Amino acid sequence: xxxxxxxxxxxxxxxxxxxxxxxxxxxxxxxxxxxxxxxxxxxxxxxxxxxxxxxxxxxxxxxxxxxxxxxxxxxxxxxxxxxxxxxxxxxxxxxxxxxxxxxxxxxxxxxxxxxxxxxxxxxxxxxxxxxxxxxxxxxxxxxxxxxxxxxxxxxxxxxxxxxxxxxxxxxxxxxxxxxxxxxxxxxxxxxxxxxxxxxxxxxxxxxxxxxxxxxxxxxxxxxxxxxxxxxxxxxxxxxxxxxxxxxxxxxxxxxxxxxxxxxxxxxxxxxxxxxxxxxxxxxxxxxxxxxxxxxxxxxxxxxxxxxxxxxxxxxxxxxxxxxxxxxxxxxxxxxxxxxxxxxxxxxxxxxxxxxxxxxxxxxxxxxxxxxxxxxxxxxxxxxxxxxxxxxxxxxxxxxxxxxxxxxxxxxxxxxxxxxxxxxxxxxxxxxxxxxxxxxxxxxxxxxxxxxxxx
Amino acid sequence: xxxxxxxxxxxxxxxxxxxxxxxxxxxxxxxxxxxxxxxxxxxxxxxxxxxxxxxxxxxxxxxxxxxxxxxxxxxxxxxxxxxxxxxxxxxxxxxxxxxxxxxxxxxxxxxxxxxxxxxxxxxxxxxxxxxxxxxxxxxxxxxxxxxxxxxxxxxxxxxxxxxxxxxxxxxxxxxxxxxxxxxxxxxxxxxxxxxxxxxxxxxxxxxxxxxxxxxxxxxxxxxxxxxxxxxxxxxxxxxxxxxxxxxxxxxxxxxxxxxxxxxxxxxxxxxxxxxxxxxxxxxxxxxxxxxxxxxxxxxxxxxxxxxxxxxxxxxxxxxxxxxx
Numbered sequence: 001x002x003x004x005x006x007x008x009x010x011x012x013x014x015x016x017x018x019x020x021x022x023x024x025x026x027x028x029x030x031x032x033x034x035x036x037x038x039x040x041x042x043x044x045x046x047x048x049x050x051x052x053x054x055x056x057x058x059x060x061x062x063x064x065x066x067x068x069x070x071x072x073x074x075x076x077x078x079x080x081x082x083x084x085x086x087x088x089x090x091x092x093x094x095x096x097x098x099x100x101x102x103x104x105x106x107x108x109x110x111x112x113x114x115x116x117x118x119x120x121x122x123x124x125x126x127x128x129x130x131x132x133x134x135x136x137x138x139x140x141x142x143x144x145x146x147x148x149x150x151x152x153x154x155x156x157x158x159x160x161x162x163x164x165x166x167x168x169x170x171x172x173x174x175x176x177x178x179x180x181x182x183x184x185x186x187x188x189x190x191x192x193x194x195x196x197x198x199x200x201x202x203x204x205x206x207x208x209x210x211x212x213x214x215x216x217x218x219x220x221x222x223x224x225x226x227x228x229x230x231x232x233x234x235x236x237x238x239x240x241x242x243x244x245x246x247x248x249x250x251x252x253x254x255x256x257x258x259x260x261x262x263x264x265x266x267x268x269x270x271x272x273x274x275x276x277x278x279x280x281x282x283x284x285x286x287x288x289x290x291x292x293x294x295x296x297x298x299x300x301x302x303x304x305x306x307x308x309x310x311x312x313x314x315x316x317x318x319x320x321x322x323x324x325x326x327x328x329x330x331x332x333x334x335x336x337x338x339x340x341x342x343x344x345x346x347x348x349x350x351x352x353x354x355x356x357x358x359x360x361x362x363x364x365x366x367x368x369x370x371x372x373x374x375x376x377x378x379x380x381x382x383x384x385x386x387x388x389x390x391x392x393x394x395x396x397x398x399x400x401x402x403x404x405x406x407x408x409x410x411x412x413x414x415x416x417x418x419x420x421x422x423x424x425x426x427x428x429x430x431x432x433x434x435x436x437x438x439x440x441x442x443x444x445x446x447x448x449x450x451x452x453x454x
Numbered sequence: 455x456x457x458x459x460x461x462x463x464x465x466x467x468x469x470x471x472x473x474x475x476x477x478x479x480x481x482x483x484x485x486x487x488x489x490x491x492x493x494x495x496x497x498x499x500x501x502x503x504x505x506x507x508x509x510x511x512x513x514x515x516x517x518x519x520x521x522x523x524x525x526x527x528x529x530x531x532x533x534x535x536x537x538x539x540x541x542x543x544x545x546x547x548x549x550x551x552x553x554x555x556x557x558x559x560x561x562x563x564x565x566x567x568x569x570x571x572x573x574x575x576x577x578x579x580x581x582x583x584x585x586x587x588x589x590x591x592x593x594x595x596x597x598x599x600x601x602x603x604x605x606x607x608x609x610x611x612x613x614x615x616x617x618x619x620x621x622x623x624x625x626x627x628x629x630x631x632x633x634x635x636x637x638x639x640x641x642x643x644x645x646x647x648x649x650x651x652x653x654x655x656x657x658x659x660x661x662x663x664x665x666x667x668x669x670x671x672x673x674x675x676x677x678x679x680x681x682x683x684x685x686x687x688x689x690x691x692x693x694x695x696x697x698x699x700x701x702x703x704x705x706x707x708x709x710x711x712x713x714x715x716x717x718x719x720x721x722x723x724x725x726x727x728x729x730x731x732x733x734x735x736x737x738x739x740x741x742x743x744x745x746x747x748x749x750x751x752x753x754x755x756x757x758x759x760x761x762x763x764x765x766x767x768x769x770x771x772x773x774x775x776x777x778x
Binding site: 110111114115117118119135136138139140141223226227228229278279280281282285413414416417420423424427428431433449450 | 528530531532534549551615616638720721722723726728739742743745
């Protein structure tokens with residue numbers, strides 16, 4: 001009350017002006033709140049998977065000092081602890097160095113990092129999502145990695161080519177998140193389905209059979225616009241790329257209303273409206289449902305698959321099957337996470353040395369064991385014991401070279417704009433407000449108008 | 455010796471003389487004058503501090519935001535900006551997004567302000583009529599105001615979930631069809647308005663209750679003795695007392711509704727189908743997802759205009775009317 005009466009009692013033009021200005025500033029501050037972008041939590045490998053590399057290595061001369069590494073995964077339980085152990089081993093083989101970790105939640109990670117870097121600070125080395133990597137590359141905020149040996153470069157998976165701009169390699173793959181087909185063998189069996197679907201017709205039929213025979217949902221996927229970026233990634237990584245579509249051509253021009261894209265959206269909407277799709281729910285709801293045996297089919301990444309079978313739910317390694325997407329092409333989408341050096345790093349020489357060290361076979365082996373079943377920069381795969389315990393993971397390793405980037409061609413930094421422009425139109429198709437053809441034609445126009453063609 | 459050097463002793467002596475002369479009449483007048491001068495120096499210092507605060511924390515950021523809105527500035531390289539005139543504003547108008555966003559903002563702000571006011575004042579009047587349990591009712595009704603909006607958003611995100619949400623489960627128990635609270639573009643706006651009102655109405659209630667406490671009891675008694683009905687008493691006694699408070703509360707509500715971000719971002723991110731895409735969402739998305747600080751600042755400047763107009767209206771038109 002005292003504040004109110006103080007304001008109502010203001011006298012004089014200057015005081016009124018002052019209060020006006022203050023109130024205007026309040027309006028301006030409306031954008032200073034926190035972000036929330038829900039995304040899948042990576043898998044939580046057991047500590048038994050972790051091996052500490054570099055323990056027996058002889059001390060190597062080189063730059064010394066302190067290095068700060070940022071990755072949201074550091075704050076994610078056992079997974080983070082295991083990764084930290086691998087990364088920290090550098091201190092043992094390189095006396096005089098200290099490795100620090102900058103922990104942030106996934107939700108605040110991109111915004112915090114971008115703000116820090118924009119202000120001239122930030123960590124020395126950081127893990128970046130593909131679209132953030134593209135944005136920082138465009139802004140010139142990443143240092144070229146010049147320390148890799150020819151052997152290390154030749155050991156890299158093809159997905160690393162997207163980190164090369166002209167003659168500069170601006171980092172390498174930290175993790176590739178590849179989409180695959182996951183299904184509950186037990187529900188398939190109850191529904192009388194003997195094999196995983198191979199095309200859309202059998203996918204639709206299997207989905208409906210599961211619903212009718214077991215009462216469980218046949219299929220679930222993101223379909224909510226409050227998860228726009230993640231929904232864009234999931235949809236593009238499965239339906240669009242699986243149908244051989246793309247949102248841009250090789251010159252970067254929009255191809256949103258291509259025949260393949262229209263067919264993908266049409267079939268997706270058919271499945272959505274078929275009654276067997278668990279519609280209107282977020283990933284935080286349908287993922288536990290799959291884990292608990294209440295959903296028959298997901299198209300998801302390997303880390304999520306690991307989580308489903310490791311959480312003690314009804315789904316176990318033997319009951320979860322995997323395979324290629326039941327779509328016309330062999331390709332599936334791939335979210336690339338990069339390890340990069342910040343241009344603002346005060347320890348650039350040490351960072352270069354570190355990047356080289358982490359690509360050595362011993363470190364890659366340790367990293368793969370610590371983070372399995374994710375695929376890393378090199379072609380190293382986990383031990384036979386891991387693969388035997390998680391037979392479904394094999395598909396993801398074989399699919400790694402069929403991964404297609406989810407980002408726009410030529411102008412990857414604009415992918416978030418594309419997602420924000422495009423997904424509401426796909427939502428209109430799901431809501432029955434537009435046909436797939438009309439929606440994608442309108443989305444094409446909207447994208448050209450809002451973002452423009454190169 | 456320069457004139458400046460000569461002037462000082464002369465002034466000093468005249469001051470002393472004045473002090474002696476004044477001192478002849480009243481012995482404490484000299485010290486009162488010193489006190490007055492010291493007091494006025496202190497007043498200037500206080501005003502200067504307030505002015506410095508305004509310049510550093512208010513005027514400079516606003517000026518900077520206006521400047522950035524006239525440049526192409528990337529969040530990731532803010533120093534490498536280029537002056538582009540009104541292009542950011544032009545692009546906002548060309549895309550048609552701003553008109554859509556502003557319209558949704560007007561709907562959201564109007565609905566939240568009016569409903570918060572109605573529910574808040576209603577709750578205050580209801581609690582005032584209670585004979586017992588007034589303090590408990592007041593405390594319980596004030597609870598939503600004490601919960602951080604992030605928590606409220608997460609809570610209602612679950613409560614309104616299409617499949618596992620408790621609201622739809624209750625509807626289904628009554629054989630009613632579930633409602634797409636957050637997945638239908640029209641219903642989603644109603645949902646976020648409702649949740650925001652739930653968060654804000656306790657403030658209105660508490661302030662109204664405090665204002666009601668200032669209404670003199672004897673006035674109501676006299677009016678009652680004179681035969682005034684409940685409506686007449688409310689109109690001629692209660693309302694004039696609480697109206698100035700309600701007007702400033704309404705100003706606060708409008709500004710807070712303009713600023714709402716967390717609830718909308720967490721529950722809908724401006725969706726579905728851009729159905730809840732208000733200015734704060736568009737601004738955040740442009741700045742931190744698209745990294746386009748120039749355009750985001752232009753959105754902020756445009757959004758500031760209606761807020762300024764409303765504030766001006768209050769100080770120029772509404773408040774003088776109430777004061778009269």
